[in-house]
Amino acid sequence: MTPALRLEGLTRSYGSLTAVDHVDLTVARGERHALIGPNGAGKSTLFATVAGTLRATSGRVLLNGRDVTALSESERARRGLLRTYQHSSLFLGCTVLDNVALAVQRVQRVAHRFDRPARGFRRVQARALEHLESVGLAGRAHDTASELSHGERRQLEVAMVLAAEPAVVMFDEPTAGMSAAETERFATLLEGLPRSLTVVIVEHDLDVVFRLADRVTVLHLGAVLASGPPAAIRSDEAVRAAYLGAARTEDLFTGGAR
Amino acid sequence: MKAVETTAPAPAVAARPRRPARRGRAVAAAVTAAALLAAVPLVLGAYPVSMMTRMLAFAVLVLSVDLLTGITGMPTLGQAAYFGVGAYTAALVGVHLTSDGAVQVAAALLAGLAAAAVTGWIAVRAHGIVFLMLTLAIGESVHQLADTWSLVGGGNGLAGMPPVSVLGTALPAAGFVYWWVLAVAAAAFAVVALVARSPYGRTLRGIRDNEARMRALGYRPGPAKFGVFCLAGAVAAVGGALWAAQVRFVSPGDLGFEVAALALLSVVIGGSGTLWGPCLGAALVLLVRDNLSAHVGGHGALVLGAVFVAVVFTMPRGLAGLARRPRRTEARS
Numbered sequence: 001m002t003p004a005l006r007l008e009g010l011t012r013s014y015g016s017l018t019a020v021d022h023v024d025l026t027v028a029r030g031e032r033h034a035l036i037g038p039n040g041a042g043k044s045t046l047f048a049t050v051a052g053t054l055r056a057t058s059g060r061v062l063l064n065g066r067d068v069t070a071l072s073e074s075e076r077a078r079r080g081l082l083r084t085y086q087h088s089s090l091f092l093g094c095t096v097l098d099n100v101a102l103a104v105q106r107v108q109r110v111a112h113r114f115d116r117p118a119r120g121f122r123r124v125q126a127r128a129l130e131h132l133e134s135v136g137l138a139g140r141a142h143d144t145a146s147e148l149s150h151g152e153r154r155q156l157e158v159a160m161v162l163a164a165e166p167a168v169v170m171f172d173e174p175t176a177g178m179s180a181a182e183t184e185r186f187a188t189l190l191e192g193l194p195r196s197l198t199v200v201i202v203e204h205d206l207d208v209v210f211r212l213a214d215r216v217t218v219l220h221l222g223a224v225l226a227s228g229p230p231a232a233i234r235s236d237e238a239v240r241a242a243y244l245g246a247a248r249t250e251d252l253f254t255g256g257a258r
Numbered sequence: 259m260k261a262v263e264t265t266a267p268a269p270a271v272a273a274r275p276r277r278p279a280r281r282g283r284a285v286a287a288a289v290t291a292a293a294l295l296a297a298v299p300l301v302l303g304a305y306p307v308s309m310m311t312r313m314l315a316f317a318v319l320v321l322s323v324d325l326l327t328g329i330t331g332m333p334t335l336g337q338a339a340y341f342g343v344g345a346y347t348a349a350l351v352g353v354h355l356t357s358d359g360a361v362q363v364a365a366a367l368l369a370g371l372a373a374a375a376v377t378g379w380i381a382v383r384a385h386g387i388v389f390l391m392l393t394l395a396i397g398e399s400v401h402q403l404a405d406t407w408s409l410v411g412g413g414n415g416l417a418g419m420p421p422v423s424v425l426g427t428a429l430p431a432a433g434f435v436y437w438w439v440l441a442v443a444a445a446a447f448a449v450v451a452l453v454a455r456s457p458y459g460r461t462l463r464g465i466r467d468n469e470a471r472m473r474a475l476g477y478r479p480g481p482a483k484f485g486v487f488c489l490a491g492a493v494a495a496v497g498g499a500l501w502a503a504q505v506r507f508v509s510p511g512d513l514g515f516e517v518a519a520l521a522l523l524s525v526v527i528g529g530s531g532t533l534w535g536p537c538l539g540a541a542l543v544l545l546v547r548d549n550l551s552a553h554v555g556g557h558g559a560l561v562l563g564a565v566f567v568a569v570v571f572t573m574p575r576g577l578a579g580l581a582r583r584p585r586r587t588e589a590r591s
């Protein structure tokens with residue numbers, strides 16, 4: 001079966017700094033794939049390059065076997081490749097409902113209709129509210145997004161990206177800034193997602209990683225250090241040795257000094 | 259309402275009750291405003307009525323600026339150009355073709371749409387201050403054109419427009435012209451309000467707040483921005499046609515930088531993003547420019563500048579912000 005996402009020699013440089021260095025990665029359809037590595041390893045840059053926010057310096061991105069490297073970010077999103085941001089990127093002047101409805105109305109192809117008020121588009125409104133409920137924000141639907149707490153904004157980010165009905169979704173540290181309860185809700189939500197959806201997740205929380213991931217890839221200095229099932233990664237000597245001062249691999253997973 | 263919000267078991271239910279009350283109040287306010295505006299010629303004399311007619315026409319221009327600046331986040335200094343295109347088109351139609359107001363408005367609308375389409379496809383590629391500069395350049399070019407083109411009277415302007423007629427009847431007095439202008443302005447307001455509330459309006463606010471995120475969600479902001487630019491051009495041109503219907507004389511000054519700046523100022527004073535706020539701002543700005551100016555020795559611009567600074571510091575959300583705050587606290591409790 002063609003993998004949902006395949007990266008071939010993907011490279012991205014900032015001037016002389018190679019933040020992502022010849023990354024080869026294959027993510028099967030329906031897989032929950034965790035991407036870990038210390039601060040500055042290049043995880044966020046990798047996501048941005050895969051999503052098309054940043055142009056790849058070299059290498060290819062294949063979505064369901066199709067080369068999308070030449071496509072713009074918006075075209076990739078239309079083909080189902082979406083991501084969340086490490087630092088929330090929301091529509092702060094809009095209502096919470098509007099934030100999610102923006103994703104829904106694009107998917108339902110009514111984003112440019114102006115023949116009647118938005119609330120008249122019942123399917124959009126209902127779907128958006130469903131997504132808000134799934135992250136526990138339905139009660140805040142009519143508040144302005146800027147009124148949300150940090151944790152709530154992270155939840156809204158999750159609702160928004162899922163509302164865009166992705167085929168492959170990349171979460172960049174989704175639980176950073178969430179409370180324990182919010183993190184639990186997120187993990188449960190992720191477990192409940194259909195297997196037609198492929199998930200790549202950057203996560204520093206070891207518990208979340210081992211609870212959710214089918215495979216783990218370790219990124220170090222922009223390159224793939226190891227990739228395999230969680231148990232194998234946990235006991236990998238190279239992974240262990242690569243981290244200065246990290247006597248146990250667990251320190252790596254918890255992000256060390258973060 | 260409070261009881262419902264605190265005891266409702268499902269959050270989705272709790273989110274709803276606020277809506278109908280708010281909508282009901284908005285409808286009541288709109289009906290009251292329309293009734294008051296319609297009664298103006300019955301109460302006031304000819305001069306204040308003609309003054310208010312111009313305010314309405316100017317408010318339509320300001321609406322178009324708000325559509326771009328407040329709703330889509332594209333600050334513009336070029337809308338006076340399309341206002342002027344509409345005014346000149348209506349005047350030319352009036353002088354050479356027909357005094358029918360509806361034909362004049364329709365011709366102006368199409369001309370404004372076309373002018374915005376021709377100039378907009380370049381402008382919408384730019385962002386922020388560059389976009390502002392481009393619109394300024396467009397405005398100045400059109401102003402120059404009007405100032406030098408003899409077909410439209412050059413620097414002398416275009417005079418000799420016969421009184422507007424509606425449904426074959428020439429409007430005999432200032433009050434009737436006012437009602438005609440009020441009707442068209444209300445229609446323009448309704449169209450802009452519908453667009454602002456529609457899914458497309460939501461798309462535009464998304465672009466305003468975070469264009470990069472829109473792209474990441476699969477949107478193509480370019481065409482959406484071009485669309486609203488054309489619509490704003492058409493709305494501004496309708497405003498121009500209404501202006502011409504009252505003044506019956508168009509000159510290059512009507513599409514100059516001053517008009518564009520006053521329109522943007524009205525949006526800021528009224529509160530960008532809302533629709534009725536900038537309309538109030540338009541009335542206020544025109545009142546200061548045309549009436550107070552004489553009393554302060556021609557320093558109207560100075561007064562407006564002072565008002566602008568005062569508003570920015572004391573009411574960051576403009577006039578609309580004054581009505582907004584109480585609702586917020588109520589919603590929170």
Ligand SMILES: Nc1ncnc2c1ncn2[C@@H]1O[C@H](COP(=O)(O)OP(=O)(O)OP(=O)(O)O)[C@@H](O)[C@H]1O
Nearest residue numbers: 014017019037038039040041042043044045046086
């Ligand atoms: N815009 C930029 N310009 C130059 N260098 C950058 C830029 N963004 C990131 N970098 C550098 O690229 C490297 C990878 O950064 P990146 O943010 O991708 O790491 P990360 O693995 O996501 O780290 P973190 O865990 O802190 O989020 C770092 O050395 C960083 O300093």
Ligand SMILES: [Mg+2]
Nearest residue numbers: 043044045086
């Ligand atoms: Mg990062």
